[in-house]
Amino acid sequence: MTDLANIQFNAEGFMTDPNQWTKEIAEVLAKQEGVETLTEAHWKIIEFCRATGLADGKSPTLRQITVGTGISTKDLFALFPKGPAKKVAKIAGLGKPEGCV
Amino acid sequence: MKTFLILGAGTAGTMMAREMAHALDLNQWKVIVVDKEEQHYYQPGFLFIPFGYYKRDDVVKPIRSFIAKGVEYVVSNIEALEPAENKVTLANGRVIQYDYLVIATGTDIHPEETEGLKDGGWGENIFDFYTYNGAAALAPAISRFQGGRFLVNVVENPIKCPVAPLEFIFLADAYFTRKGIRDKVEITYATPLPGAFTKPVAAAALGKILDEKHIHVEAEYNTGWVDPSRNTLVSYDERELPYDLMVSIPLNKGAAFLGAAGIADELNYVKVDKHTLQSTEYPNIWALGDAANIPASKAGAVIHFQMGTAVKNILAHMAGKPMPDAFDGHALCYIETGFDKATLIDFDYTHEPFPGKYPMPGVGPFDLLGQTTLNHWGKLAFRYIYFLMMRGIEVPLPNKFSMAGKRA
Known part of the structure; x- marks a missing residue:
C-alpha cells in the first residue's frame, strides 16, 4: 500500500503539488474515488490530463479531454462515474478544474 | 494604404471600429468591419422579452446607425481566415488582405x-x-x-x-x-x-x-x-x-472559421494573452469580447473595460513600442432578482465579488450583493447607456477593478 502520509492535499482532496504524483498514488486515489481498477482506457485519460495539466498549469475541462483523447463523454462517465473531469484531476494529482466565470 | 480589419460588428467590433477611426490616420489606413447581420442586438435585453417587458424595437437597431464615420461596413458571412497570409475570404467572394486584425465575432448557441x-x-x-x-x-x-x-x-x-x-x-x-x-x-x-x-x-x-x-x-x-x-x-x-x-x-461556441484557422481552442475561442488580449499565435491579431478565450465573463461590461487596454496595446504595437496596458478581467453585472429588484456584482481575475457599495458619480452608490430597487433601475437605465455608448458617447465607469466600498 502506498503511503499518502507525505503527500499534501487541499481541503477538497486535490493534491497541491503535482510533482509528488506517482502511478502508485494514482491507484490509491482512484480507489478512494470509487474506481477500483485502472484499465488502459483510464490510463490514456490520466496521462492526457497529466500532460495538458502540467503544460497549461491547470486541469483540462471535460471538453478538452473528449476532444484530446477521442473518448466520448458517455464513455468518460462510464470510466469515471459522476463527474469525470473532477475525478481524473484528483487521480492525476492536479488541481480542481476551473468552472466558468 | 494599410488595412485595419475588424470581424464582427457587435458590442466589441462597433466600439473598436470607432476607436480606430479616431486614432488612425485615415489617409494611410482603411478601417473595415464585417458582420453577417444588418441588425445590432442589445443582447442583455433578450432576458426581458419572454415576459413581455421588452419588444423588438427595444433591443434591435440597424448596425449601420452605430458605425463610425470613415469606417467601411461590409455585410457578409466569413468563409475563411488564413492568418499566415494575413487574409480573410468572405462568403460573398471578396478577399481582404489586412495589416491588423481584430476578432470580435462573439459566441453562439x-x-x-x-x-x-x-x-x-x-x-x-x-x-x-x-x-x-x-x-x-x-x-x-x-x-x-x-x-x-x-x-x-x-x-x-x-x-x-x-x-x-x-x-x-x-x-x-x-x-x-x-x-x-x-x-x-x-x-x-x-x-x-x-x-x-x-x-x-x-x-x-x-x-x-x-x-x-x-x-x-x-x-x-x-x-x-x-x-x-x-x-x-x-x-x-x-x-x-x-x-x-x-x-x-x-x-456556446465561437465561430467555426476560427477553429479552422488554427488560432482557437476546442470551443473556437481565440487564444489570447489574458492581459494584453493579443493572439498567442500571431502578433497582428487581437480578440475581444466573447470571441476570446480569456477566463473572464462573456459580457458587455467586460468589453467596455477591455477596450482601453486593447486600443492602447494595438497602437503601441503599431509604433513598435512595448504594450503599456494589462486587462485585469474586470466584470460588473446587474442581476435581476425579480419583483423590480436587482443585485450587483463587481469582480476581476483575482478578486471575487464582495458585498458592499459600488460608487457611481451622480446616481450611486449601488448595493453590491444586496437586492434593491435602485439596482433594478440601474439595470433598466443601462439599455439607454448602452445605445449611447454604441454611438460613441462615453460613460464615466473606471476600467480597472477597485476595492473601494467593498467588504472583503
Whole structure:
C-alpha cells in the first residue's frame, strides 16, 4: 500500500503539488474515488490530463479531454462515474478544474 | 494604404471600429468591419422579452446607425481566415488582405450538439432566450403556461453572461407569482456548477435567494441528452429531470472559421494573452469580447473595460513600442432578482465579488450583493447607456477593478 502520509492535499482532496504524483498514488486515489481498477482506457485519460495539466498549469475541462483523447463523454462517465473531469484531476494529482466565470 | 480589419460588428467590433477611426490616420489606413447581420442586438435585453417587458424595437437597431464615420461596413458571412497570409475570404467572394486584425465575432448557441434538444420539442416545449428569435418564440409559451414542471438548464460552461440563467429564473418566479399560479409551478435549475455561481461568496448569496424563492437547484448536472418522447432531460450520470416547459442554454461556441484557422481552442475561442488580449499565435491579431478565450465573463461590461487596454496595446504595437496596458478581467453585472429588484456584482481575475457599495458619480452608490430597487433601475437605465455608448458617447465607469466600498 502506498503511503499518502507525505503527500499534501487541499481541503477538497486535490493534491497541491503535482510533482509528488506517482502511478502508485494514482491507484490509491482512484480507489478512494470509487474506481477500483485502472484499465488502459483510464490510463490514456490520466496521462492526457497529466500532460495538458502540467503544460497549461491547470486541469483540462471535460471538453478538452473528449476532444484530446477521442473518448466520448458517455464513455468518460462510464470510466469515471459522476463527474469525470473532477475525478481524473484528483487521480492525476492536479488541481480542481476551473468552472466558468 | 494599410488595412485595419475588424470581424464582427457587435458590442466589441462597433466600439473598436470607432476607436480606430479616431486614432488612425485615415489617409494611410482603411478601417473595415464585417458582420453577417444588418441588425445590432442589445443582447442583455433578450432576458426581458419572454415576459413581455421588452419588444423588438427595444433591443434591435440597424448596425449601420452605430458605425463610425470613415469606417467601411461590409455585410457578409466569413468563409475563411488564413492568418499566415494575413487574409480573410468572405462568403460573398471578396478577399481582404489586412495589416491588423481584430476578432470580435462573439459566441453562439449550438442546440444541435445535444442529442434530442434541437431535434425534439425545440420551439414547442423547449426554448432558448439567448437569441432574439428564441426569446420572442418563448414569450407566448410562457404566457400560455398554466403550471407544471419548469426546467432551466445550462448544458455546458462557459456561457455568455453566466448570471443570465439565474436572472431568467428570478424573473419567471416573479412572473408566475404575479399571475397567481406560482404554487402550481415547480422550478428547477440544472447546472454543471457545484452551486448557483462560480465565485464562492456570490454563489452563497445567490444560492440563498434561490432557496428563499423555492427554486430547486440540480447541481453538478452534466447534460447528456433529451428524451423528447418522455419530455425528460437526462444527465451523463443518468439523473432524469422531466419537464413540461424547458428553457435551455445550449452549448456556446465561437465561430467555426476560427477553429479552422488554427488560432482557437476546442470551443473556437481565440487564444489570447489574458492581459494584453493579443493572439498567442500571431502578433497582428487581437480578440475581444466573447470571441476570446480569456477566463473572464462573456459580457458587455467586460468589453467596455477591455477596450482601453486593447486600443492602447494595438497602437503601441503599431509604433513598435512595448504594450503599456494589462486587462485585469474586470466584470460588473446587474442581476435581476425579480419583483423590480436587482443585485450587483463587481469582480476581476483575482478578486471575487464582495458585498458592499459600488460608487457611481451622480446616481450611486449601488448595493453590491444586496437586492434593491435602485439596482433594478440601474439595470433598466443601462439599455439607454448602452445605445449611447454604441454611438460613441462615453460613460464615466473606471476600467480597472477597485476595492473601494467593498467588504472583503
